[in-house]
Amino acid sequence: MADRLTQLQEAMDQLCTMFVAAFYYIERHHDLKSFGPNDKIPDLKADQPKEVETLDPETFHAGQLELARDLITKEQQIEYLVSTLPGLDNSERDQLQTILDLEEEIVAAEAQRMEAVRERDEVLRRLDGILGVGRRPQ
CATH class of the missing domain: 1.20.5 (Single alpha-helices involved in coiled-coils or other helix-helix interfaces)
Structure with missing residues (x-):
């Protein structure tokens, strides 16, 4: 088994990867909405690839919830690893x-x-x- 610092580094790397995956999910599957009266959603031409594959609100929210739970679980694992390191105590x-x-x-x-x-x-x-x-x- 790896030492605590190596475990902590691997957990931090995994957390960063999870953050990137969460940002990608949100950026790729969000709902197209305008935020102001001057905002316009561009029409895609037939040969253009879709930048956003909009999901229905329930599926999108369920995905966000799962990503959030995974991030929280990983963060708690990191907190535990930090607490086992020799420190101020x-x-x-x-x-x-x-x-x-x-x-x-x-x-x-x-x-x-x-x-x-x-x-x-x-x-x-x-x-x-x-x-x-x-x-x-x-």
Whole structure:
């Protein structure tokens, strides 16, 4: 699993992509309306591609609602990731103490590993002695 900062960066990238997709959806499927008395909606010629594919109001609103929910969900995921990062709750001294504690655990684990290696070597030496006695001379 990726570290928290990588997860946060990926979530931010996804949020930006979602924003672009939402803008595209709204820009591509909005209803054609004029906002002022001088505004005119141009007539399209037969060979011109449609710039806007107007959706019925219910479908358009449902799409907007789904996009908004997705954006909110992603934003909440980002907030959670940010809350798990060390920050104001963990001072530099606390973080240093945590590192020192982890280093002590590593030293203890290494000592246990070395003891296990010594025990293994001793057992192998005794086993070789036992097997050596039981072998027939060649």
